Amino acid sequence: MNSFQKVSQALNLKNNIVYLGFLVIFGFFAIMLYDDGFLTSRNLSNIVLQTAPATIMAIGLVFALSAGEIDLSFGSIVAVSALTTAVVMQEYPIFIAVAAGMLSGLAIGALNGVLVAYLKLPSFLVTLATMGLFAGVARAMTNLRSIPAIDPNFTGFFGSGKLFGVPSLIIWTVVAVAVGHIVYRQSKFGAHVIATGDNARAAQVSGIHVNRIRLYVLSLSGACAGLAGILYTGRIQAAKYTLGEADLMIVIAAVIVGGTALNGGKGSIIGALVGSLLMGMLNNGLILMQYSVSQQMMVRGLIILVAVAISLRDVSR
Amino acid sequence: MNQQAPVLELKKIRKTFGAVVAIQDFSLELYAGKVTALVGDNGAGKSTLVKIMSGVYSPTSGDILLDQEPVKFKNSSTARAKGIEVVYQDLALCDQQPVYMNLFLGREYTKSPIPVLDRKRMVKETEALVKELDVRIPSALSAISDLSGGQRQGVAIARATHWAEKLILLDEPTAALGVAETARVESIIQGLKARNIAIFIISHSLDQVFRLSDNICVLRQGVQIGVRETAKTDKNEIVSMITGLSY
Ligand SMILES: Nc1ncnc2c1ncn2[C@@H]1O[C@H](COP(=O)(O)OP(=O)(O)OP(=O)(O)O)[C@@H](O)[C@H]1O
Ligand SMILES: [Mg+2]
Numbered sequence: 175m176n177s178f179q180k181v182s183q184a185l186n187l188k189n190n191i192v193y194l195g196f197l198v199i200f201g202f203f204a205i206m207l208y209d210d211g212f213l214t215s216r217n218l219s220n221i222v223l224q225t226a227p228a229t230i231m232a233i234g235l236v237f238a239l240s241a242g243e244i245d246l247s248f249g250s251i252v253a254v255s256a257l258t259t260a261v262v263m264q265e266y267p268i269f270i271a272v273a274a275g276m277l278s279g280l281a282i283g284a285l286n287g288v289l290v291a292y293l294k295l296p297s298f299l300v301t302l303a304t305m306g307l308f309a310g311v312a313r314a315m316t317n318l319r320s321i322p323a324i325d326p327n328f329t330g331f332f333g334s335g336k337l338f339g340v341p342s343l344i345i346w347t348v349v350a351v352a353v354g355h356i357v358y359r360q361s362k363f364g365a366h367v368i369a370t371g372d373n374a375r376a377a378q379v380s381g382i383h384v385n386r387i388r389l390y391v392l393s394l395s396g397a398c399a400g401l402a403g404i405l406y407t408g409r410i411q412a413a414k415y416t417l418g419e420a421d422l423m424i425v426i427a428a429v430i431v432g433g434t435a436l437n438g439g440k441g442s443i444i445g446a447l448v449g450s451l452l453m454g455m456l457n458n459g460l461i462l463m464q465y466s467v468s469q470q471m472m473v474r475g476l477i478i479l480v481a482v483a484i485s486l487r488d489v490s491r
Numbered sequence: 492m493n494q495q496a497p498v499l500e501l502k503k504i505r506k507t508f509g510a511v512v513a514i515q516d517f518s519l520e521l522y523a524g525k526v527t528a529l530v531g532d533n534g535a536g537k538s539t540l541v542k543i544m545s546g547v548y549s550p551t552s553g554d555i556l557l558d559q560e561p562v563k564f565k566n567s568s569t570a571r572a573k574g575i576e577v578v579y580q581d582l583a584l585c586d587q588q589p590v591y592m593n594l595f596l597g598r599e600y601t602k603s604p605i606p607v608l609d610r611k612r613m614v615k616e617t618e619a620l621v622k623e624l625d626v627r628i629p630s631a632l633s634a635i636s637d638l639s640g641g642q643r644q645g646v647a648i649a650r651a652t653h654w655a656e657k658l659i660l661l662d663e664p665t666a667a668l669g670v671a672e673t674a675r676v677e678s679i680i681q682g683l684k685a686r687n688i689a690i691f692i693i694s695h696s697l698d699q700v701f702r703l704s705d706n707i708c709v710l711r712q713g714v715q716i717g718v719r720e721t722a723k724t725d726k727n728e729i730v731s732m733i734t735g736l737s738y
């Protein structure tokens with residue numbers, strides 16, 4: 175065992191990488207960007223607000239990955255749900271519009287789930303296909319136009335406003351993470367999801383309905399993406415087909431860096447939250463450092479590569 | 492030889508897969524507190540019989556009687572609900588999960604009124620059970636992947652023991668183990684007899700069969716060749732029954 179392995183084992187580096195990475199990058203930006211206002215409460219709360227939709231998508235993805243499935247379609251679901259909500263809101267009350275947006279996400283997720291669980295198609299290919307399919311649907315829905323959603327009741331509850339003096343996006347994040355964490359760690363359902371991803375045959379002979387679990391996790395991932403689309407719409411007060419487009423890499427990176435296994439059986443909702451905040455902080459810091467958009471993309475890609483490599487590196491291999 | 496009634500009785504079981512006849516005209520009785528061993532060459536139909544008894548397959552024809560009542564198992568869940576547990580050849584454990592979650596896989600305890608997992612109670616029962624069965628594992632919290640082959644087998648047997656009310660089926664429980672670990676697992680199986688459940692074990696090791704069993708049933712190409720009391724037979728007789736050649 176070389177010294178790097180010893181140190182990494184002592185710190186349990188693999189399992190805690192996300193917290194360590196978060197602190198290191200936070201410290202780096204705090205020093206480097208002190209004069210640019212990185213540490214101001216306004217900037218820090220901005221990071222949390224901006225990552226709220228990604229965090230909620232990440233929660234759904236933790237369930238899907240833990241059950242041994244992957245969802246690549248959530249970015250497209252975000253756009254469909256956002257546009258559905260904004261379009262319906264033009265004619266109907268807010269709660270109907272929000273319900274329609276959520277339902278569209280749930281329905282696409284359930285479609286993924288049925289194809290995977292009952293037609294026995296691999297989730298990678300199913301969700302790759304529905305990602306493309308619904309990216310097209312989102313473009314066609316409004317002919318590439320963006321739809322405004324400026325009702326203050328809507329934006330107040332789902333985006334830019336405050337509830338009880340706290341920004342509503344922070345409340346959504348906290349509630350979603352808390353509920354997600356409890357369901358994942360403390361419920362029978364969570365245990366069955368993890369068992370299905372760990373050893374599907376063992377779960378099945380133990381009486382767990384593994385196909386039902388697969389349907390549920392992909393539906394849940396779709397519903398989370400649906401909610402994320404609504405929150406995006408509330409925050410920018412409009413829906414557009416480009417919403418969610420850039421989230422695929424960021425959300426997968428957040429989840430993997432946060433300690434969820436790509437091949438099932440292991441995951442963490444809190445880790446995904448911190449991973450998502452880490453991605454948001456990177457985004458924010460790189461902008462403050464005045465990197466150009468193309469430079470930001472390259473730096474972000476490299477940092478994700480390093481982070482994922484450390485989290486996934488199998489020392490025994 | 493047995494005064495009591497059999498726990499499980501197979502009557503003229505036949506199982507075909509298309510044109511392949513895997514089991515024909517198989518009858519057997521299993522008794523509480525007794526170990527019955529099933530021996531036979533590769534492809535004789537042993538695993539198929541286990542799957543019939545555990546509800547994975549339904550027989551093409553023939554009857555299964557549980558406590559002398561005819562039963563039809565729709566799937567493995569119905570057999571499990573009636574007190575029949577299986578230790579599968581591949582163990583069917585979730586490697587990344589702790590021992591106690593495997594023991595309660597699919598049957599987790601929850602608290603009331605809010606149904607959150609009752610981990611404390613599951614850990615406590617796991618600790619009591621592994622102590623009672625003398626399965627030597629570091630802790631109920633250890634992940635399966637950190638255990639040795641014998642310890643894993645012990646966990647799989649402990650799980651079956653915990654839930655079996657009538658019958659435990661073991662499909663080659665020591666096939667992948669070394670000498671010392673085999674001895675550990677055998678002593679665990681010996682300990683199960685005291686629990687007054689019927690035990691049915693498949694093994695390719697005749698030494699093991701003679702160490703553990705009360706009765707030996709021989710299967711050749713799907714046909715039951717005969718049942719012998721272990722104390723009243725010897726290896727030569729069993730080998731000639733398995734192969735069909737006389738010595
Ligand atoms: N699902 C199936 N479909 C078709 N044929 C099958 C099926 N399962 C078993 N068979 C056949 O039934 C016969 C008995 O198989 P089985 O697995 O029960 O043997 P076994 O005695 O357990 O052998 P081994 O000692 O190698 O484990 C074999 O000829 C096998 O090819
Ligand atoms: Mg077999």
